[in-house]
Amino acid sequence: MSQTSTNLPELPKAYKPSEHEDRVWNQWIAAKAFLADPQRVLRDHAKPYAVFIPPPNVTAALHLGHALNNTIQDILVRAHRMRGYEALWMPGTDHAGIATQAVVEKRVMKEEKKRRSDFQRDEFVAKIQAFKDEYEAVITGQLQKMGCSCDWDRQRFTMDEQCAAAVREAFFRLFRAGLIYRGKRLVNWDPVLQTAVADDECYDEEIDGHFYYLRYPLVHALALEPGATRAGAGKGHTHEIDPKPVTWDELASRGYPGANDHPADQQAWITVATTRPETYLGDTAVAINPHDPRATALRGLFVELPLVGRVIPIVEDSYVVLPERYARNDEEKNDPKAKMATGFLKVTPAHDPNDYEIGMRHGLPMVNMMGPDGRVSDKHGWSDVGDAHLLVGLPREKARAKVVEEFKARTVGTESLFEGSKPTRHSVKHSDRSKAIVEPYLSDQWYVRVTDPRMAQAANAVLKKASGTGHQASGDTEGGVTFFPERYAKTYEDWHNGIRDWCISRQLWWGHRIPVWSGHSTGGWQDDPNDIGHRIKKWQAEGRVQLQHRVVELADALSKSNPSEDSFESVCVRSLDDAEVIQALETNGFHQDPDVLDTWFSSALWPLSTLGWPDPSKFNPQMNAGLLEAFNPSQVLCTAREIITLWVSRMVMFNGYLKAPGTGHPALAKPDETSDASASAQSLLPSASSVPFHHVFIHAVIQDGEGRKMSKSLGNGVDPLDIIATHGADAMRFTLCHMATNTQDVRMPVKKDPSGKNTSEKFDLGRNFATKLWNASKFALSMIGARDEETKRSRDEVGAGGGETSSLRLSVSPSLLDRWMLSRLASGFAEVEHALANYEFHEYAQSLYDLLWRDFCDWYLEGVKPTIAQSPAQQAVLGNALSAIVRMLHPAMPYVTEVIWEHLGKVKIARVDGVRLTHDDRFALDDTLKSRVATGLLCHQAWPHVSKALRDEAAEKTFDRMRSLVTMIRDVRATHQVKPSQRIKLLVPAQASEFVMHADVKPLLMTFAGLEAVEARPAGAPPEASVAFTFESAEFLIPGIGGSKETEAARLTKQIVDLEKSVATLEGRLANPGYADRAPPAMVQQTRDELTKKKGELDAAKAALAKVS
């Protein structure tokens, strides 16, 4: 064939990824192949297909989980780009506040032996910035090596100036609308890092501890009205109370069970159980279950906290676990807490989330007895110290021991205040970053009021259930947000239904600093233009600042907060660079809040900030022009399920709120435009078009072989670059795509390679497939290149570029093999389309794997060998099939397909009816698209279209019959040790000759089965050394290969066993009385036919066996 010279360079012997990947990548970049043009969308020349990358955080390099995530996005983006959509894949990274700061703190400690506090804030932030630059480059490099077709000219970082401007504006608008407020709440406090940490930044770990049993003396507090009890705590009000001991005698008369067991004239007590005795300093009540038989007797009584002297009420709350002896049923009895419980719960609202809830229910005061460093302190909301001053200043553990010691040393009546302790193992929250035990801590934090109907409720309102057909992956939806797989919609909905306000302040240095300056105005707000209060008002009227008088939350009012804070003013400054305002505020004693925003605040703005919101003309005006209009809403967000609550929800809420009419464009902002939250709430509910994306695709999490999540700390992470080095980027991508099944997790057993790197042999699948594609293409190209004169002539009439403009039609009706191949191609195409439309990536990969390997390589290429050189028609089918397959594979394997295309794209391929390899006219073939096609790069060529009309059931059925006959002959050859190179003769019985001798079938049979002749079986006894086998009840003979009778007998015996099994199954089915009556008649008939056939084959096989033995 090679002597028929073409001017095409031969493809190299093997595909070596490392020899091509960088070169191909540079071609894409040089051609600006991934640069989106919003104008095409705005001029209505193309539909948009936008995807925002979930910005990887800059703390570490990417692992295979990210590789999967980005492979999926690239597949979607590349497929849509080929379909003519205007594709934008927005790349970037996330600053990941606490995680990054912690990593850098650790690094600085290791390298310089210094703490954060040894640096100025700016100095330390610069160090983190440098670290970020380093890892951002690593991550970007990883994504590019993977071949990710992001719009790299538009890469963003959540803390760059453009994103910072978006954060500022969003904060301002939310603040102005009253959706951001400052409040005292219980947070998870890390006493080492001295910051609040989010729930997801904590982990639970069981530790050994004790339950301590402390006795609190019972008193009357008659001087107080029950409703006024809150005055009893804090600030030295205790002297107004005259606590009068309650005796056991009195308790007995009130009907208190067991009171008689104690000395009648002595002071009575109750016992609380706690694992953290030191927090008793913050107790503001003791709670008892209303169903506890002791509750009635205690109603109206108080206890006096030892040492402190605080008199606190006994409240009834069904949260309290009944002790074992009072359990009302088995469930209560078996509650492990019941064994440890006394029935009395000390209530410390400022130091325990459950107690906080009880405190809220009963209107209890909040007493904070601890400083931010975790030591007992009387400086942070605790003033009625009493004799407890000897505990002040002690760290948690020491205070605990001291409390126990003091209780032991004291008595109530003649009995010890300390009843005892029991060892216990309990789960305690620890901080991810410092590993310290997290303290529930009452502190001042900023909150987003996501409980507002414009937030959580609105986010649920835009939720759309996936429709049954689901052919919507192109994002051509009417709006709303749809989850794939559908079940995740529930996670999203439940989250919003139970949502609590979102604490957004973090006591960190790395992040967006909260743009609020607080201080005292002169208080008068008089008309003196130099008065700061007056100026703030003026700026507010101009839309430059927003003033918030200190918002007093319930918890706040209850805690005895610093009275001087009561007249605090918080001023949110809108613009980053409004120097006049900032300077004036600071001169007047206002200070910017030292805290930064939770990372997810800026992440929540990602679909807006990356597109230039709120003012695309301010930064990168050329790149940003039109972006926002063209690409928000985007089409799909691809992420993992734990992100639903952290990120998806918040993007929907922010995008919805900030894009809703009336929240104010900066240029149009009016001072009176917002503020009243509830009045305008209804009109501000987001429309379906204000969603940040239409689809959310949740993909599997990659685990190691033991089912653990991949992570740096476990050391089970696999670096995509290692896989790319050993297997190639395409192999990795295809394998990951193939693994992306509709399940929650996939396991990836990890091995160490000789150099100690983590790897996995699972990627052999993709590497082998890439090689197969390469070789098939190489071979197919050589076939198309091998032309006779007639073909050469026709080449002038056909177009270049793999059929782009060809008009030649097939003049010869295609052979069975060609009809079969086109039918398979049509099925494969339909499967691919369906899979991509429904985010079924495994099915996408599997369909193409089978189409290329099983159909195209195993059968079509083999079958075509003897005929293709003489058949232009067959060359056309081959060319179309290969071109379509290569195009469909490009999104998954962009490099190898692009290299193949360098050759395939130059070959002229005649058109085949039903296969379209040009751009769909749904899209305007405008100059932009034309110039892209003209680059000759595969990534800009058209996605194929294969008509359903090419499905040919008859051809497939005939082909399958031929194929089973081939398999039988091959089986005979294998069992009789016939060399592959040895041609054999097939003798065909008369009853089968119509099928076998058919011009469609016979040549294929000869090719596939290695036959030198197919002849009618002569009458009479079989020739010497013949082997007989039956196919469709007809006995075929292969002469000259039969050696051992034993071999043949064994083969037949096995066949008989199989057939008997089939017959038994089928007979059993028909013997079932209900089957014939109730199953569909067609199916019953099919079973009968099948049985007849199998019985025939069985008889024949038995007869053959009889002859052999």
Place this chain on the structure above:
RNA sequence: GGGCGGGUAGCUCAGCGGCUAGAGCAUUCGCCUUACACGCGAAGGGUCCAGGGUUCGAAUCCCUGCCUGCCCA
């Protein structure tokens, strides 16, 4: 505690009312058949976690239990 998954061949996973339950890897046998040994041909290998129910028919739908993973409290 609430919610969501998974338990199918030695391993990793498909199949989710009706083909003798499939694929890749691994295993066995035969092949350097000239696109491909990262390959070709053939073969072995499964009480589809357990128990109950619905159905003519269940790996597939329902219930219970066991094991296992994740998310949210």
